[in-house]
Amino acid sequence: MRTAIIENETKAQRLLSDIINTYCTELEVIGIAPTVNDGRRLITEHKPDLLFLDIQLDDGDGFDLLDILDQQELKVIFTTAYDSYAIKAFKYEAIDYLLKPITPKEVMKAVEKVKRMKESQVSFQQLKALLQNKTTDTLRVSTAESISLIKISDIIRIEGDGAYSTIHLADGESEMVSRSIGQLENEINQSSFLRVHTSHLINQSYLRKYIKEDGGYALMKDGVKLPVSRRKKDIIQTILY
Helix, strand or coil: CEEEEECCCHHHHHHHHHHHHHHCCCCEEEEEECCHHHHHHHHHHHCCCEEEEECEECCEEHHHHHHHHCCCCCEEEEEECCHHHHHHHHHCCCCEEEECCCCHHHHHHHHHHHHHHHHHHHHHHHHHHHHHHHHHCEEEEECCCCEEEEEHHHEEEEEEECCEEEEEECCCCEEEECCCHHHHHHHHCCCCEEEEECCEEEEHHHEEEEECCCCCEEEECCCCEEECCHHHHHHHHHHHC
């Protein structure tokens, strides 16, 4: 984690930097600043992930710096000789509040809090991405024997029979599920799928041709012929032309 130290006392700067370099090797100190103005420039230019922030600075206090920056992604650990600011510090969503003289153990514990927070955020983002992927690219299928994810682009067609449907796949496999064809149509919700008949939902990518004879039917790339309702014949022909 890219780390900045905002501290106006030289000894305190050196101590904190030494602790980080010795005990918190996952942190990289990218700069040290003694004032609010220098701190603002440092943070704006180098964009650290973590900030060790003293409260009493030469040209103001640490809260002034946070008010100027207004960076929600910046993790803050306060370092100060005064315990009277603790409540205010946590109103600024501080990760921790360390009282001087600071010890390596205290710094390490505070850094662990930051790491756990970052890991939680990563896990949440991964879960979010997975859920988005499920709703847009895959279809969750549950049978008596298994639960699986089917890639929507691998679906050739779906055949409905009341409360049940059979999903036919490009590899020749099929899955029967206890969901109506209407439910599956709503779940897939992609423009490449067309309900050509009450009982048939097709993936247009696998439509080979429309045969006008025998009342008209759709010929799929797997060789299956499907009836086309009167209202959908013009749409099918438009797709192919």
